Amino acid sequence: LDRLFARHEALRSVFVAPQAKPRVEILPPDAGLPVSEHDLRQRADTEAALSDLCHEEERTPFDLARGPLIRGRLVRMSDEEHVFLLTQHHIISDGWSMGVLVRELGSLYRAFVAGQDDPLPPLAVQYPDYAAWQRQWLSGERLQKQAQYWREALSGVPSMLALPTDRARPAQQSFAGASVPVVIDVDLTRDLKRRSRQHGTTLFMTVLAAWAAVLSRLSGQNDLVIGVPSANRGRREIEELIGFFVNTLALRVDLSGEPSVSELLERTRRTTLAAQEHQDLPFEQVVEIVRPPRALDHTPLFQVMLAWENHAGPSFDLPGLSVEAADGLDQVK
Known part of the structure; x- marks a missing residue:
């Protein structure tokens, strides 16, 4: 250690x-x-x-x-x-x-x-090296291009996703909550992968489109924004660094006009690829650029996320020891 x-x-x-x-x-x-x-x-x-x-x-x-x-x-x-x-x-x-x-x-x-x-x-570089490079790289015309994309992509977005709830939204967020596990079985997973191949989407894009459809049905909104964490490690030099690189992308999904499954998948694909091309601008700067209505009772731009974790959890291989994660705790033990 x-x-x-x-x-x-x-x-x-x-x-x-x-x-x-x-x-x-x-x-x-x-x-x-x-x-x-x-x-x-x-x-x-x-x-x-x-x-x-x-x-x-x-x-x-x-x-x-x-x-x-x-x-x-x-x-x-x-x-x-x-x-x-x-x-x-x-x-x-x-x-x-x-x-x-x-x-x-x-x-x-x-x-x-x-x-x-x-x-x-x-290590070839350290996190401060990356931070200095990022400030230098994300400036001038490149910064303006990224800012303009998000300004246009999120212009006029609804300030809040109006989901039906069983109680009033508190005046200030508490972040107190719970989890409800939902398991997607092997057969459905296979069908989702097949559907993705047919439409030229990744499995993430297909699940994102389905999630957007569910949220649209529940809220009655056909214009909604879903937050998506991004690892933001697009350069080989930083793949082996410990540090906070992750960014959050605000993906705006358009469900207007009662789109077919094919059309919704294509819209989601275009939105996702465009957002990934402009993922370098920190989310807090995106908020400053878009300037959505602010209130203590909800987060700006989006209130729902989809965190796609396509990697196995960390596992230890230590000689002479049997190591496993303890149930009910986030820490590796």
Whole structure:
């Protein structure tokens, strides 16, 4: 963990604002990743104690100005069983980064257990290099072209998706909610893939079109916007970096004129490809450009998302250990 902390400058980033001028500073490589240890082996209520520790961990804030913005907890349940919590602030990491972290942690663990040196090749660039390049690249005519696309694509969009609800929208968002799993079986998945091939769409585009159709039927609106997270890692040099690269695209789907399935898929395909060609402009800048009506009770531009995760969850391959994700917790343990 200390080696990973030293390797990735994003993990060592802190965010300060002297005289109200925000800037990023990097902690020294030898600062170390903080890990606390908890021994529950003598406790009769180990599961309850573990639950308390997990809740304490998720409620403990980070200090953006002091850092580190990543921390771990090792919980000893018995001589043979341990639970490891790793918590990161989203400002320094994203979903793709978790795959990088797990792979590199596994490589380091296997090497160090065998008494070998660090096997990881040096990183060609660091996250601050990418940030500096992005500011330079996304400027001038290129910036104007991206801004103009989103200004035109989202001009006149409805301010809110009017879904029927069982209670009034609160005056301010609370983000309290729950999840309802929906499983698409093998047969339906096969049919969706076949339909996608027939119409020249990806499976994502087909599911997006179907989701839009459902939302249109529920809301009675034929003009709606769906938010879609984008990994935003279009350059090979940054694929092996830990850091926050993800962006959000506001995809406007047109269901006017009672389109057929074929027509809706074609509209969705065109919208998706155009948005991906202009995905470099950060979403917060898109909001500033479009200037939708703002209110505390809903997010601007869209209130519904489709997050397409077409990669397997991270898995550890550590010699001498059996590692699995703990049920009901987001952290890898």
